[in-house]
Amino acid sequence: MSRTVYVNGSYVPEPEAQISIFDRGFLFGDSIYEVSAVIGGNLIDNDLHLDRLERSLRELDIPMPVSRDDIVAMQKTLIARNEIDEGLVYLQVTRGSEDRNFDYSDTLKPNLVAFTQKKKLQNTAAHKDGIKVALVDDIRWDRRDIKTTMLLAQVQAKRQAKASGCIEAWMVQDGFITEGASSTVFIITQDGKIVTRPNSRVTLPGCTRLAVLRAAAAHDLQIEERLFTADEAYLAREAFLTSASSFVTPVVEIAGHRIGDGKPGPITRRVQQIYLELALKQSAA
Incomplete structure (x- = not known):
């Protein structure tokens, strides 16, 4: 079974996940990411990671794509759908997608993608x-x-x-x-x-x-x-x-x-x- 991943509000099978080739994260690395650990199906230190996510976005003047509560709900949904007992949840927020240019539109809408990985985190x-x-x-x-x-x-x-x-x-x-x-x-x-x-x-x-x-x-x-x-x-x-x-x-x-x-x-x-x-x-x- 393929993983379920999150792309801009939709939960889709991994092979069907799509994002524009003009995404600024792809073209310029103009994006932020975070990763939270999961033990027993629950997020570890997630508040600290979301604090840092918000700070990083502020530093680059990228707006939060959705509310913090919505991000947590999405993380928990991915954990449940992918049956993650122990592993990781990755978030990536890019400035958005538009035709390639070093400068960017002030009204650009950010892209948010997320995925999980199963990984042994204890007693390795x-x-x-x-x-x-x-x-x-x-x-x-x-x-x-x-x-x-x-x-x-x-x-x-x-x-x-x-x-x-x-x-x-x-x-x-x-x-x-x-x-x-x-x-x-x-x-x-x-x-x-x-x-x-x-x-x-x-x-x-x-x-x-x-x-x-x-x-x-x-x-x-x-x-x-x-x-x-x-x-x-x-x-x-x-x-x-x-x-x-x-x-x-x-x-x-x-x-x-x-x-x-x-x-x-x-x-x-x-x-x-x-x-x-x-x-x-x-x-x-």
């Missing part, structure tokens, strides 16, 4: 054993705080990581690690502080990052938001990354440098536990 091999990450130059544009579909640099970073036997790429600019190709970066110092880069225009304000920081603070874990270099990351006691599609994933090697004893550490395990408990609580609500 990566969660249990940790992953290796590569380091690559950060060559993206300056407004990385806006979650656009302009992801070619991240695609190339992922391919470079894969070629070196890694799962993820962490990007570096001016000697400092910015973020992962599809994740937020954390290290844990030798004295037990959880360190992550503060939000700014050069990184995406991660929703799972925010949920993890709130949960960690509530459990009296030490948190420090600041820049850090690759050399400091090599010397970290532990490291991990976060994202909606991978939750809290231990990192055991960075660019060939083993982190700690090469196994997920106790603080990372604690953060994993805290966040999973929070997610399961949401799924049971």
Whole structure:
């Protein structure tokens, strides 16, 4: 059976989904996307993702295509129709469709599409054993705080990581690690502080990052938001990354440098536990 997807107010079988070749998301990457996790058929951290969706749209002066309540209803309908117990719901809002021109009409109507993916999100091999990450130059544009579909640099970073036997790429600019190709970066110092880069225009304000920081603070874990270099990351006691599609994933090697004893550490395990408990609580609500 094919998936049911959503296109501008209609639920259609995946093979029948259509959008204009003159859509500005296709032509220019003039579009925003979001992805929310699903556990037990329920959305995780969805309010945070919709907050970020609205912010990104405001930054690009793209109107919300439908109300927030309508988006949530649509997400839940897709989850039900596609029988998603565990997985992801993707949303994409483009500025709209019209004949190709760098400038655009002020009255252009945005396009909204959405789809689901079934995916195991809990107790994966990566969660249990940790992953290796590569380091690559950060060559993206300056407004990385806006979650656009302009992801070619991240695609190339992922391919470079894969070629070196890694799962993820962490990007570096001016000697400092910015973020992962599809994740937020954390290290844990030798004295037990959880360190992550503060939000700014050069990184995406991660929703799972925010949920993890709130949960960690509530459990009296030490948190420090600041820049850090690759050399400091090599010397970290532990490291991990976060994202909606991978939750809290231990990192055991960075660019060939083993982190700690090469196994997920106790603080990372604690953060994993805290966040999973929070997610399961949401799924049971």
